Amino acid sequence: MNTLSSTLWPWMALAGLGAFHGLNPAMGWLFAVALGLHRQSRGLVVLALAPIALGHAVAVGAVLLAVIVFGTVVDATFLGRGAGILLIAWAATHTLAGHRTPLRIGMQTGLAGLALWSFMVASAHGAGFMLIPALLSLCVSPGMGGELTASTSVPISFVALAVHTGVMLAVIGAVSLIVYDQGLAFLRRGWLNMDILWSVALAGGGIFLLAG
Template structure:
């Protein structure tokens, strides 16, 4: 149970970090609220952004979960490869931190679609969530009877994938909405000129560190 709590806490912590990141929703939500002078527009923008991100994660995590269920492959065999991929991705982001050109082809007005593509091509949240998913699958395999049928395994792994995605997306949504509301109602746009951090740099470093941990396992 302790291991499960640690894996879920890892996903939640990443969601909190992404929620604080301006490019992950709250800046857009604030802009929508100020543009329409409406809290409803602010919340709508934040929810649509988080929904696109959640879908982007599951496009990667669900097939991974199904592959593990169908092959009965032990997740530990994938850890070194996932870890190496995380480190390479982090290094590439350090070298080229800008948005990929593919995002330019998606209209910013289509918020959920833009967030979906951003999750897959720029921030890498789906890739980041593979390690916690593999950990949860390992815990599930250790506690499941050897004779567990395929349908039950598929259902269980599907719920794990959906759950670990939600464990990141919900904190991201709540934190981004809280910050957007604070800027909208209290701090104002002047706060954006006073307080600004490079969250993408920290995100890249987290990729490298998590990759090293996965390889070390």
């Protein structure tokens, strides 16, 4: 892998995972559509996207922060291996039981409740853990002595979180408005099984970290 591709792939992965999270109904667009249809308001669909993105960003950001904190006191190789095992375990848990324990919230919730719901769903699905391979690739490199330091990792993590959340917000907004305008008949024509793809993505990230 040349220098340019090794520099770009983590950012492309962050953007791709943002799009993937945005496409997943469990991450919030289905709730935004349902809320808009319930109150007959297209504007509410758009307004609901802000707390959904905020809750998701906080959940993901908490994981990235934990990685940085542990990475400054734990060997980067050990951290990567541990994160890989955790990702694979999370994938197995999600495959076996994740979709059987949905988090519920009523249509009368406010924006604060929606943000809290988004945070809980993203945390329960392990959304932040998916970003660990890309984050470690950005923060730990031969040019940095193979070590993870807070002075370089914190700014990179903020940018990574902004890229990921920005792409997710764009995708979730587009999907929400399309489904709202088309009606629920759009969903009856078929939709990908995101549970399976989600588990595969988690396991793939874990295998990448263990093989790296």
